Amino acid sequence: MNLSAENFDRAALFVNTHARPIDRCLFAYHFNAGSAGDVLDALRAFQNPDGGFGNALEPDFRLPASSAMATSVGLQYAVAVGTPPEHPIVQGAIQYLVNTYQAEGDYWPALPLEVNDHPHAFWWGRDSVAAPPEEAWANPSAELVGYLHYARASV
Template identity: 30%
Template sequence: MTWITKAMIEQAERFLWTSGRVLEQRRFAYLFGAQGAGGSEATGDERAGVLDALHAYRTPDGGYAYGLEPDVRGPIAQPATLRTAMPILVETDALHGAEAARLCDWTAGAATEAGGVPPAFTSLREYPHPPWLVVPDAPVAGLIPTGWIVGPLLRAGVEHPWLPQATQFCRTAVEALGTTHPYEVEAAVTFLDGLPDRAWARRQAERLGELVREQRLVLLDPAHPEQARLAPGYAAGEYHLPHDFAPRPDSLAREWFTDAELRVGLRALADARQEDGGWPLRWAEWSPTVRAEARPGITVDALVTLRAYAEAVPPIAG
């Protein structure tokens, strides 16, 4: 028994060939080439293809734009776009050398005096963006997206003059978390998973896990969505399941859930696959184009999560 089957991968591959951007097509070939219709092992050329596709979204100043993150449009790099770029840089082992230095230089330039980065600059006002992405008059740094950026850099062992201040910003923000919402918790977990101070990270992760349950931020039984609480501004049905907080078995958030709870969520994830072989958009759809561009990335991410748990928390027969 496994969460991910050859037929599932082949159907997702057909969906990506039909609807995916070049970036998601190259990611799929790199990550699942051995199981895909081509039947070939991933190669260095496939890794280079992913990075070439990602670099097409790079701006002259070193950030990313041009709809890499489908909810953030326009030619001006925005910090929120790194939420999409960072996992790709991680899975291609590209967070080192000149690539990491360039990224840190750009992020340092985007940071406030406190060391954190805001989701967006005022320049985003000129371009299409969702109503929930509020563009303030002055940039306000937050754990979102700073935690999503800093965690992978620390996990990769990157060193840069900006990182100590950014790390302290995230530590302070994590310690201050009280009433929160799933995306903020996920940013915190991403930071904690990369933090070298493992003892402190485990203590904070344990506290956050308690908050997630107390505030009913996780949906443990998809058959009873009334048992979870949707955060203000979330779309109907935008619930977060255990694997959303712990997309990898080695995440600190894995300890928040029993194997049984994870299996329920993973079954819901596997069953969410649609007839065309792709996975659906869960958050509010503010543009048909965004839906079309987001689903391929969501599909690759779903496959990655299901494969990650295939052996760690396998399904039970029957």
């Protein structure tokens, strides 16, 4: 199914009037010759000093602190615009992942308990940060392993 030019223009207008700056930059990158630099500049606002991402980058939770889940979203943006693994944004995120990996249990806690102190979708509420059951392990750990592989030469 192809999107008509009229519907594309309507969608573009919606994005340009209602989306967050980072999403407007990503839309411009993909459809209007926007720059990767603009996306990365917008992404920096979500990266914390520990290298991880937070600050409501994942719109379903408003946690300012870094989390593995928000860091996976930050890396999605970075990779979407072809950011090389050596870039400081990627390197900061990778270092955050290395520092927060839980060897006992082989996982990253998706979110800290502090998520409960901030607005969040009900599915992001947490009772503990224990290792997830095996059937839930993949989110976000499998994706994060992929980013470590992506950046392996620079880790």
